[in-house]
Amino acid sequence: MVKCFSSGGRPVFPMGGQVHNSSAYSADGLDRALLALKAMHANAVEIPVYWEQVEPEEGKFNFEHVGDIWRKIRDEGLYLILLWFGTWKNGTAKYVPEWVKADGERFARVQAPDGTTIGVLSACGVETMQADARAFEALCVYLKELDPNKETLIGLQVENEPGIMNGPARDYSPQAERQFQAPLPEQLVHALRVNPQSQISETWRRNGAQTSTWETAFGEFAQEYFSAYATATYIDYVAARGQKKYDITLYTNVWVEYHRFRMPGLDYPAGGAVTRVLDIWKWATPHLAWISPDIYQQTRQDYMTVCGDYMRQDNPLFVPESGPQEWNARFLFEAVGRFHAIGYFIFGLESLVESDGSPSPGCIPAIGSMRALAALSGALPFWQEQKIEVVFQDEYAVYQYIAFEGWTAVVRFTTSGAALGLDTKDWNWHDYRHKDYLAEQMKTNRRGRGLIVQTDTDEFVVAGDAFRVWFVSSAQLRNEPYAINGSDFCAVRAIAYRSVEEGTFDRNGLFTPVVKRNGDELDFGVWVDDNAPVVRARMWNS
Ligand code: DGJ
Numbered sequence: 001m002v003k004c005f006s007s008g009g010r011p012v013f014p015m016g017g018q019v020h021n022s023s024a025y026s027a028d029g030l031d032r033a034l035l036a037l038k039a040m041h042a043n044a045v046e047i048p049v050y051w052e053q054v055e056p057e058e059g060k061f062n063f064e065h066v067g068d069i070w071r072k073i074r075d076e077g078l079y080l081i082l083l084w085f086g087t088w089k090n091g092t093a094k095y096v097p098e099w100v101k102a103d104g105e106r107f108a109r110v111q112a113p114d115g116t117t118i119g120v121l122s123a124c125g126v127e128t129m130q131a132d133a134r135a136f137e138a139l140c141v142y143l144k145e146l147d148p149n150k151e152t153l154i155g156l157q158v159e160n161e162p163g164i165m166n167g168p169a170r171d172y173s174p175q176a177e178r179q180f181q182a183p184l185p186e187q188l189v190h191a192l193r194v195n196p197q198s199q200i201s202e203t204w205r206r207n208g209a210q211t212s213t214w215e216t217a218f219g220e221f222a223q224e225y226f227s228a229y230a231t232a233t234y235i236d237y238v239a240a241r242g243q244k245k246y247d248i249t250l251y252t253n254v255w256v257e258y259h260r261f262r263m264p265g266l267d268y269p270a271g272g273a274v275t276r277v278l279d280i281w282k283w284a285t286p287h288l289a290w291i292s293p294d295i296y297q298q299t300r301q302d303y304m305t306v307c308g309d310y311m312r313q314d315n316p317l318f319v320p321e322s323g324p325q326e327w328n329a330r331f332l333f334e335a336v337g338r339f340h341a342i343g344y345f346i347f348g349l350e351s352l353v354e355s356d357g358s359p360s361p362g363c364i365p366a367i368g369s370m371r372a373l374a375a376l377s378g379a380l381p382f383w384q385e386q387k388i389e390v391v392f393q394d395e396y397a398v399y400q401y402i403a404f405e406g407w408t409a410v411v412r413f414t415t416s417g418a419a420l421g422l423d424t425k426d427w428n429w430h431d432y433r434h435k436d437y438l439a440e441q442m443k444t445n446r447r448g449r450g451l452i453v454q455t456d457t458d459e460f461v462v463a464g465d466a467f468r469v470w471f472v473s474s475a476q477l478r479n480e481p482y483a484i485n486g487s488d489f490c491a492v493r494a495i496a497y498r499s500v501e502e503g504t505f506d507r508n509g510l511f512t513p514v515v516k517r518n519g520d521e522l523d524f525g526v527w528v529d530d531n532a533p534v535v536r537a538r539m540w541n542s
Contacts, residue, residue: 003289003316004342004381005249007079008151010507011381013342014079015373016042017349018321021089024048027068033349034076035357040367041374044079044154046320046345051086052097055135063142070143074152081320083157084139086132086238088231090255091165091269093121100131107131110164111173118167123230123271124176133241140246150248157320158239161255161294162231163269169223170270171230180226184211188229191283198279200225224264225280227271232284239287249289253320254310256293258302275309282314294321294347295335300392303331307339316340321347329365330392330449333464336373336380337390337451344373364444365465368530372450372463375534378505379461386453391464393448404454407539408477411469412488412525413448415441430529431521437529441466450528458498458539460526461511465533468525470495473541492525496540502532511536 004011016037023029024047037045047069055061066082073080085095093101093109100107100121108125109117121128136158147153170176189211192201200218204210207219214222239250257267257274264270273281273291281291293310297303311317317339322328324346335341346352352363359367373380389402391411398416402409418438430437440446450464462469470492472484483494500522501513513536517526526537 005079005154006150007154008149012043012079012154012507013373013377013380014044014081014154015344015370015377016040016044016046016078017346017352018046018083019048019349020351021048023350024069025050025053026065027072030069030072032353032355036349036352037076037078039353039357039359040346040370042078042370043374043377044081044343044345045073045349046081046083046157047073048083048085048095048160049139050095051084051132051135052095054139055097058097058099058131061135061138061142063139066139066142067146070146070152078152079154080152081155081157082143082153083160084136085160086136086158087121087128087234088159088162088269090161091163091272092119094119096121100128108173108175110167110171111176112168113172115172117173118164120164120167122171122173122176123227123234124171124173124179126175129234129237133238136238137241137245140242140248143248144246153248155249155251155289156242158235158242158250158252158288161253161269161272162235163255163272164227164265165255165269167265167270169264170227176230179230180214180222182213184214184217185229188280188283195279195283199276200279221276224270225277227264228273228277228280229284231271232273232281236285236287239285243287251288251290251292251318251320252285254291254293256295256297256306258297258306278309278315290315290318292318292320295319295331296321296323297331298325298327300327300331300334303327304334304338307335307341311339311341316342318343320345324348324352324363324366326362326365326445326447329369330447332369332373333390333392333449333451337388342381344370346370361444364530365446368446368465368533369449371530372465372528372533375504376451376461376463378507379509379511382509383453383455386455388451388453391448391450391452391467391469393467395447397448400448402452404452404460404471406457406474406541407454407460408472408474409452409460409469410472410491410525411448411452411467413467414438414527415447415466418442430527431517434529434531441529446530450533455536458541460537460539461534462526462528462537463534464528465530466528468527470525471537471539473539475541493523497522498538498540500526500535500537502535504534
């Protein structure tokens with residue numbers, strides 16, 4: 001089975017959101033975020049733990065508020081992922097304790113080539129690494145007592161978007177300079193030899209497979225590779241110290257490289273696990289279960305590039321952060337359906353809802369998509385073999401045809417006709433409980449999006465919003481081509497079902513039907529919208 005999160009030993013697909021950065025100084029700060037989690041029917045939340053708060057004086061730890069947060073989340077019946085804001089937060093050192101900030105001698109900072117220091121701690125600073133590891137280890141000891149079976153707490157993110165931001169591609173401090181001029185570490189040379197297919201190894205061979213210094217080994221790439229190796233080994237050390245005390249899923253996240261001009265240190269933190277150095281990171285971090293991209297990309301192409309880069313044999317795709325915008329409402333189904341993401345989160349929970357918990361206007365599409373994921377989440381970890389296809393309405397698109405084993409799914413996007421001035425009367429396409437759905441979809445800018453899963457030979461699960469679908473069997477196409485190729489109105493009525501039910505999947509992956517559909521409520525196809533986002537259709541294939 002693919003690596004995934006688990007709770008008490010049971011595989012889970014966590015989905016939900018991350019609170020804003022300063023919401024977790026006390027459990028009371030989480031209330032607004034809880035409203036957003038309810039709106040999206042989430043099963044999980046990501047919450048930071050600040051090094052500055054838990055170790056205000058060196059060696060004096062206080063985790064009381066972490067316990068409060070954990071209890072609050074447990075009582076809500078949610079899974080929790082804690083984010084360790086230690087040495088790094090978005091390529092800076094903003095969350096380190098003041099006693100670390102005050103002692104630049106002991107806790108070395110990154111230096112630019114001209115010797116000026118910047119607000120980032122050096123990944124070559126052994127004292128800093130030890131101090132961070134001690135704090136992370138203490139946190140793990142505390143958490144193990146709190147949640148020994150990892151029922152609520154399902155993972156820890158080690159650091160946040162590490163690397164050097166607003167600075168050079170590598171550190172020029174004396175200790176970094178010494179390491180940069182020294183021979184390559186043996187562990188890295190070994191990895192280069194046993195992974196000849198890697199881009200990094202190819203670069204190394206092109207430079208003559210030298211090992212005497214980073215520059216001779218990697219030429220123009222030496223700076224960034226050096227930063228990546230230093231940051232990765234530092235974080236792996238911190239992770240290992242924690243994991244020794246508490247054997248829980250650990251990962252780190254990435255500010256990805258696909259921004260602006262893709263310049264390390266300026267467009268993303270240099271040394272972070274971006275695609276071009278991901279192999280170095282994978283070799284150097286045996287204690288991390290996976291490395292995860294924060295995906296805020298605005299085009300489907302860029303978004304899918306990032307997904308593809310991080311879904312590898314040795315790395316499942318997990319998305320710890322993404323945006324609340326309409327585009328993410330569509331793209332997230334690509335991550336889950338095409339790239340088999342093992343979990344999905346949207347950043348900035350509190351901004352997704354108004355103070356009464358109702359969805360903020362611009363966030364309605366994203367919340368709707370998350371509701372579909374929520375209803376599927378119980379089954380997703382078990383769908384390794386099933387064919388999962390993504391429904392995606394390109395702008396102005398009316399239909400999407402999707403081939404399944406023995407079937408063709410005809411997807412019709414519900415808003416497409418309305419945009420053309422057709423189909424504006426929706427009095428019996430859905431049912432009376434969703435009477436104004438078409439006007440709502442138009443008003444709230446919801447395009448057709450979702451997933452269709454073939455769960456058995458004659459069975460489909462349809463999930464998403466703003467589309468309807470009917471399934472035409474190969475036999476029917478052969479035997480009744482006239483019925484199927486007539487108008488949609490006639491074709492949809494020619495489809496026979498054993499049963500069609502709205503519902504959700506429970507934590508064991510079993511479908512729980514909630515509402516049964518037939519007659520008019522089915523004669524226009526199997527429709528989904530954000531209040532009925534998952535429907536199971538069992539076909540009657542005569
Ligand atoms: C990515 C970071 O990891 C988050 O903590 C937060 O700062 C968001 N960016 C804000 O856009």
